[in-house]
Amino acid sequence: MAGRVESATAGLVWRQLDHWRVRWRRTWRGSAVTTFVLPVLYLLAMGVGLGAYVDEGGPQASLGGVNYLDFIAPGLLATSVMQTAVGASTWPVLGAIKWDKTYFAMIASPLRPRDVLLGNLAFVAARLLMTAAVFWLVLLLFGVVALPWALLAIPAGVLIGMAHATPLFALSARLERETGFMLIYRIGVVPMFLFSGAFFPVSQLPDPLQWLTQLLPLFHGVELVRALTLGRPDLLVDVGHVAYLLLWCVVGLALADRSLARRLGG
Amino acid sequence: MGGDEALVEARGLRKSYGAVEAVRGIDVTVRRGEAFGFLGPNGAGKSSTMRMIAAVSPPSGGTLRVLGMDPTDDGPAIRSRLGVCPQEDTLDNELTVRENLLVYGRFFGLSRPEVARRADELLAFVQLSDRAGARVEQLSGGLKRRLTVARSLINEPEMLMLDEPTTGLDPQARHLLWDRLFRLKQQGTTLLLTTHYMDEAEQLCDRLVVIDEGVIVAEGSPAQLIRDHSSREVCELRFGADDHQGVAERIQHLGERLEVLPDRLLVYAADGEAVAQAVHEGGLTPRSTLVRRSTLEDVFLHLTGRSLAE
Numbered sequence: 332m333a334g335r336v337e338s339a340t341a342g343l344v345w346r347q348l349d350h351w352r353v354r355w356r357r358t359w360r361g362s363a364v365t366t367f368v369l370p371v372l373y374l375l376a377m378g379v380g381l382g383a384y385v386d387e388g389g390p391q392a393s394l395g396g397v398n399y400l401d402f403i404a405p406g407l408l409a410t411s412v413m414q415t416a417v418g419a420s421t422w423p424v425l426g427a428i429k430w431d432k433t434y435f436a437m438i439a440s441p442l443r444p445r446d447v448l449l450g451n452l453a454f455v456a457a458r459l460l461m462t463a464a465v466f467w468l469v470l471l472l473f474g475v476v477a478l479p480w481a482l483l484a485i486p487a488g489v490l491i492g493m494a495h496a497t498p499l500f501a502l503s504a505r506l507e508r509e510t511g512f513m514l515i516y517r518i519g520v521v522p523m524f525l526f527s528g529a530f531f532p533v534s535q536l537p538d539p540l541q542w543l544t545q546l547l548p549l550f551h552g553v554e555l556v557r558a559l560t561l562g563r564p565d566l567l568v569d570v571g572h573v574a575y576l577l578l579w580c581v582v583g584l585a586l587a588d589r590s591l592a593r594r595l596g597g
Numbered sequence: 598m599g600g601d602e603a604l605v606e607a608r609g610l611r612k613s614y615g616a617v618e619a620v621r622g623i624d625v626t627v628r629r630g631e632a633f634g635f636l637g638p639n640g641a642g643k644s645s646t647m648r649m650i651a652a653v654s655p656p657s658g659g660t661l662r663v664l665g666m667d668p669t670d671d672g673p674a675i676r677s678r679l680g681v682c683p684q685e686d687t688l689d690n691e692l693t694v695r696e697n698l699l700v701y702g703r704f705f706g707l708s709r710p711e712v713a714r715r716a717d718e719l720l721a722f723v724q725l726s727d728r729a730g731a732r733v734e735q736l737s738g739g740l741k742r743r744l745t746v747a748r749s750l751i752n753e754p755e756m757l758m759l760d761e762p763t764t765g766l767d768p769q770a771r772h773l774l775w776d777r778l779f780r781l782k783q784q785g786t787t788l789l790l791t792t793h794y795m796d797e798a799e800q801l802c803d804r805l806v807v808i809d810e811g812v813i814v815a816e817g818s819p820a821q822l823i824r825d826h827s828s829r830e831v832c833e834l835r836f837g838a839d840d841h842q843g844v845a846e847r848i849q850h851l852g853e854r855l856e857v858l859p860d861r862l863l864v865y866a867a868d869g870e871a872v873a874q875a876v877h878e879g880g881l882t883p884r885s886t887l888v889r890r891s892t893l894e895d896v897f898l899h900l901t902g903r904s905l906a907e
Contacts, residue, residue: 342706343673349709350689350700357691436687436748438653440704441673596654597614 340449343442347450350437355454359461366415366462370407370469377530378403378473393532397561404475405556406529408466408484409491413549415462416492417499417520419455421512424503427451434595444592448500452584455496456489463488470560477562484559487573491552494576497583504590528553548579602629604756604787605650609659612645619645621811622659629755632778632788634805636798636893638903642811643791644684647760650789651681664755677705680754684761684791686741688733694744695720695729702751712751719747723777739770746777756787763797775800795893807893807900814900819893826899827891828853830869834862834876834883844881851875856898865895 382399385391394402427434437447463485470476476484502515526533526540527549533541544550555572558564605627612620620642627633635643648654649661652668652675661668663675689697695716702712720726723743733741742762749757762778763771778801782788792798798805799819807815807822815822832852836844845857851872852864866872869888876883897903 346704346706349703353692353696353700354689431690432683432685432687433689435653435683436689436701437704439651439676439679439681439683439687439749440701440752441677441706442704443672 340446343446344449344453346442347437347446347453351450351454351457355457362458363461363465366411366465367469370411370466373407374400374404374469374473377407378475393534395532395561400473401475401561402557403530404470404473405484405560406527406553408463408470408488408560409549409552409556410524410527410529411466412459412462412488412492413495413524413552414520415459416455416496417515419458420496420499421503421515422509424451424500425506425509425512428504428594434591438595444595445588447595448587448591452493452496452500452587456493459489459492459496460485462492476560480558480562480564481560483564484556487552487555487559490573490576490580491549491556494548494552494579494583497580497587499583501583501586501590504587504594523547523549548576551575603627603662604629604664605633605789606662607646607650607659608661610646610649610656610661611658612642612649612654613657619811620649623806623808623811623813625806625813627756627787627789629787630785631803632782632790632801634789634798634802635791635808636793636795636802636805636897637791637808638793641808643808644760646808647758647789647791651679651758652676677752678755680749680752680757682742682745682749682757682759682762684764686745688741688744688748690732690734693730693732694725694736697733697744698748698751701748705752707752715751715753716747719750722750723747724773739766739773742766742770742774743777746774750781754786756789757781759788759790761791761793763792763794771797795897798893807897809897809901809903815896822893822896823891827895828865829867829891830865831889831891831895832864832866832869832872832876833885833887833889834864834873835860835885836862836881837884847881848872848876848879854899863895863898865891865899 378400382403385399390396390398434447438444466488467476467485499515502511506512526536526544527547528544533544533550536544551572555569555576558569603626605625607623607625609622609624610620611618611622623646635646637643645654649656649668650663652663652672655669664678666675668675689700692700698716698719699712702715703709707715717726720729723746725740725743725747728736728740733744736744746762759778763774766774775797778788788801790801802819804818805816805822806813815826817825841857841862845855845862848862848864849855852866854865856863856865864872873886873888876886
């Protein structure tokens, strides 16, 4: 007799622990190295190298009066978790539907599409936590975190990642072909990466573009993390950033739930 | 054994995808302990029916009870007692053979020691113990299918559902799989399978339905279906010329029924040899003549006017 039937969602999500744990064990070493090495390279090249030119006349007012390294470090953390989130919620999702079809095996067991979705997102959150934590340690090594507020940059990183992972999961669950991802990268990820205020203040942009960037979740993520690592949060503004990111998470989750149920249970 | 207990009861079952009607009102009863088959060509509605019974795809109409429960409401409870071996492999290619079983068993709420014990037993059962540590990617199609069968048994299911279990396998791999399925049946596991191979249906099924274009066109045991819908023997004639139709008219009267296929003529009669002889006496010289017993293939041809292999 199979184990007691537990249709409570929490129980069915928990049963996936070993599935995701084993998958994690297969890949974590490689990703841990890139997660550590890439930030170091970015910070050296852009923060230290490029920063030397930017800071030539002393700290710039448009950067909030801080060194370029201090300015760009939180931006890099935010863009980095965004990229981890994109990677984890695009190819692997379509793969589990189209290539390996592992989701179909999972829903042949007591798990329902919703349980699979939540299990997978919990796994994404764990990866984001690792990315954010490792990045944070690198920032610590570079001496660009102001404690204790800066500690909150780690959960903020997870939140930024989930705000991107959930809507992208919904999109991936609807895609027929992987060519759609190229489009997502070109018209979504790359412009967002460049224009969300990670590398230069968006106040440098023309007004209409500034308004557009304010719609991007990554812009709010960058602002939030920057306030935290610089140790000068503004309660009202930063709660606003958190609320906006949460909104993306909630809407994304609802969309992903519908998309996956439709794709798997037709 | 439960005897007459029905594990699956479908009445007027329907499934449509948009405007396409894949299953158009079928009645099916599967009893505990039997091996039941859906025989039909690709696209007949077999897989759609299986997905509804497996409680992963809600019916569009009719009633369906599986293990006495409603698949729409009690999906997890039903699936915890089913084993599903899908047509396409759904194994986790990144994991090893044994890990695939360990991880899957946990979805059923089994403890780690219990899953480990069952995994080793099942690997032995499907003769994969020596490949336990291999990555699934490296396995051949036949070995993957065996692993899929092992995985579908991890929860000791009351009913094992197999969708085209041996499609794409070489003869040796097919026979090994048939042998394992036969053993499961001996142990009392109810088998529900789809196939478009008549030899598979004859080998494994106690009872089957012939399904075509979403409806059931016949039902019974393989022997009974052949008795009811075909003659005892068949005389297969091949003529070199493309004048099959002309020849067909000349020999029509020799059997109970005649089918014209692209490459041969089939004359259905109680005595196939007598037909062959009469053809020769009539002055016709077929390139080849074969007398054989009727199979489910002939039943299907008769009922639908099409061959299963199409």
